[in-house]
Amino acid sequence: MTLPDGSTGGSPAVDVRGVHVHLGASHVLRGVDLTVAPGEVVALLGANGSGKSTLVRTVVGVLPPSRGTVDLLGHRVGDHVPWGRVGYVPQRVSAAAGVPSTAREVVASGLLHGRRLRLPRGWRGRAADALDQVGLADRADEPTNRLSGGQQQRVLIARALVRSPELLVLDEPVAGVDRPSQEAFAATMTRLVGDGLTVLVVLHELGELADLITRAVVLRHGRVVHDGAPPRPHAAHDAAAHDHVHPHTSELPLRSDTRVGLGGPLDTDEEARP
Numbered sequence: 279m280t281l282p283d284g285s286t287g288g289s290p291a292v293d294v295r296g297v298h299v300h301l302g303a304s305h306v307l308r309g310v311d312l313t314v315a316p317g318e319v320v321a322l323l324g325a326n327g328s329g330k331s332t333l334v335r336t337v338v339g340v341l342p343p344s345r346g347t348v349d350l351l352g353h354r355v356g357d358h359v360p361w362g363r364v365g366y367v368p369q370r371v372s373a374a375a376g377v378p379s380t381a382r383e384v385v386a387s388g389l390l391h392g393r394r395l396r397l398p399r400g401w402r403g404r405a406a407d408a409l410d411q412v413g414l415a416d417r418a419d420e421p422t423n424r425l426s427g428g429q430q431q432r433v434l435i436a437r438a439l440v441r442s443p444e445l446l447v448l449d450e451p452v453a454g455v456d457r458p459s460q461e462a463f464a465a466t467m468t469r470l471v472g473d474g475l476t477v478l479v480v481l482h483e484l485g486e487l488a489d490l491i492t493r494a495v496v497l498r499h500g501r502v503v504h505d506g507a508p509p510r511p512h513a514a515h516d517a518a519a520h521d522h523v524h525p526h527t528s529e530l531p532l533r534s535d536t537r538v539g540l541g542g543p544l545d546t547d548e549e550a551r552p
């Protein structure tokens with residue numbers, strides 16, 4: 279429900295209840311509950327194949343749940359979600375895929391949503407501002423296929439930001455991204471979160487975003503096995519001076535039957551399991 283002042287009246291930004299998703303013959307999500315309150319920055323963690331991408335794609339309405347419900351900003355997905363207030367950065371897509379286009383054009387496409395097929399007034403300024411937020415103000419006219427992979431990822435983040443979203447959903451935004459792009463991304467997120475942005479972000483490691491994360495949700499085999507404090511980073515594992523005195527296990531308070539390593543030896547590749 280949206281109130282006259284545009285707020286959601288205390289509704290969670292994301293409210294996932296009892297969601298099951300089947301993909302082909304696979305029962306990928308098996309009764310997931312996930313709530314993200316306005317202003318929270320929630321990291322979605324878990325081994326490869328645990329269902330993280332499937333969950334965020336369900337959250338943004340790309341995949342329909344076979345059971346359960348998803349509400350965004352107080353609106354049921356599939357109904358009347360104000361998509362213009364939601365930004366989504368999908369996993370591993372190239373900004374240069376498809377027809378040749380400049381960084382500005384890709385970013386401007388983020389202003390098209392729902393039934394809006396024409397760019398709104400002032401789109402150039404908004405696209406320039408979004409590119410500036412990711413440190414690419416001087417590359418607006420550059421064809422995206424001439425940008426590095428990290429810069430292309432920043433263009434996609436700018437495409438999500440150009441809407442000035444209240445809720446930003448990102449699927450591994452810095453995977454395989456060069457160091458300057460990671461730092462630019464972390465600086466942008468710090469500023470936006472300071473302004474009240476709500477974030478749900480799939481990550482393999484907390485990395486540069488560690489200080490921003492307010493809560494971590496860990497998936498395993500399509501179920502939530504931890505929802506609470508983010509894991510403490512194991513500092514400098516590969517540093518020469520690192521002293522291996524701590525136990526290499528997750529320090530998370532997990533449910534009794536499950537232990538999840540987050541980058542440690544307990545980490546398993548779900549796809550490798552029978």
Ligand SMILES: Nc1ncnc2c1ncn2[C@@H]1O[C@H](COP(=O)(O)OP(=O)(O)OP(=O)(O)O)[C@@H](O)[C@H]1O
Pocket residue numbers: 301302303304306324325326327328329330331332333548549
């Ligand atoms: N289109 C599909 N059809 C059938 N199974 C699928 C499909 N897409 C994904 N899966 C399976 O669903 C499971 C979860 O995949 P998902 O991509 O959500 O995991 P993930 O946690 O995001 O993994 P990663 O960290 O590798 O991105 C995997 O076992 C995957 O093989």
